[in-house]
Amino acid sequence: MSDRKPLILMVEDEKELARFNTRFLTRKGYEVLLAFNAAEARALAREHQPDLIDLDVILPDGDGFALCEEFCAASDAPMLFLTGKKGPEDEMAGFTAGGDYYMRKPYEREQLLAAIQSLLRRADMTRQKIAEVTEITRGTLTLQIPRGKVVTQNENKELSDEAIYQSVWGMDMRGDNGALRRHISLLKKKLGEETADDFSIVSFYGGGYAFTTK
Numbered sequence: 001m002s003d004r005k006p007l008i009l010m011v012e013d014e015k016e017l018a019r020f021n022t023r024f025l026t027r028k029g030y031e032v033l034l035a036f037n038a039a040e041a042r043a044l045a046r047e048h049q050p051d052l053i054d055l056d057v058i059l060p061d062g063d064g065f066a067l068c069e070e071f072c073a074a075s076d077a078p079m080l081f082l083t084g085k086k087g088p089e090d091e092m093a094g095f096t097a098g099g100d101y102y103m104r105k106p107y108e109r110e111q112l113l114a115a116i117q118s119l120l121r122r123a124d125m126t127r128q129k130i131a132e133v134t135e136i137t138r139g140t141l142t143l144q145i146p147r148g149k150v151v152t153q154n155e156n157k158e159l160s161d162e163a164i165y166q167s168v169w170g171m172d173m174r175g176d177n178g179a180l181r182r183h184i185s186l187l188k189k190k191l192g193e194e195t196a197d198d199f200s201i202v203s204f205y206g207g208g209y210a211f212t213t214k
Contacts, residue, residue: 005031006120009050011041011067012082013060021054024109025116038062042070050077052120055099057083057090065097072098076126076186078119078179082112095178098185102178122169122179129168161207177207184209 008030012018015036022032033048035041038061045053053071057064068079078100083090086104094102100122101115165173165180173180184201188194193201202210 005029006051007031007033007048008052008054008116009033009035009041009044009048010054011035011038011059011064012054012056013037013058014056021109021112025113028113030116036060038067041067045071045075049075051123052078052080052116054080054082054116057081057085057094065093068094068097068099072182072186076123078123079182080115080119082107095181098182100179100182125169126183156210156212158202158204158208158210161209164209 006029008025010018010021010025010032012021012034013036018034018036022034025032033044033050035044038059041053041055044050053068053075055064055068059067064081064083068081071077071079079098081094081099081102082105083094083102084105091102100119103112103115161177161180162173165171165177168183184203188201191201193199199211199213202212204210
């Protein structure tokens with residue numbers, strides 16, 4: 001990330017809480033855009049391209065889960081849910097929609113800050129790894145590698161969620177594979193995996209993925 005302040009889009013219909021969080025995060029060195037409903041959030045996201053999006057689930061004009069899916073289709077910014085919906089099915093719905101972190105209200109403001117710092121650091125590490133690539137070609141799949149060699153690592157080999165997480169982000173997954181699922185889904189879309197006839201990214205029951213060629 002550059003020297004500019006990280007930009008956070010906060011989507012929260014509880015105005016007092018939203019303004020409290022905005023003041024707190026601004027003091028901590030972030031720039032915050034505030035939206036009180038889904039329509040405002042869409043407009044701000046299109047105009048400003050935030051580095052992280054903080055979503056409430058229940059909004060006056062929509063559903064935070066559906067809004068998250070919209071944002072994920074157009075952006076690779078981390079998605080953080082801050083919500084009063086506490087059931088495990090709600091948390092699962094958040095991760096399924098593409099969320100990277102799910103925090104239940106009430107929460108400590110330092111907990112919010114730690115989650116934002118972690119998500120932005122992980123997103124920055126991902127961008128750095130992508131920037132290191134120069135060229136890989138395998139069938140119709142082309143990626144880039146600094147040495148300019150054609151290389152495919154771990155072809156046709158199942159790798160666990162934990163192993164992939166460790167390799168990409170250099171830290172333990174700690175049982176939360178929501179971010180990994182989202183990045184795999186984005187990777188499939190960007191590579192056109194659904195229509196490719198000579199490779200696929202296979203997911204396994206119980207966790208794990210493999211890049212296979214035909």
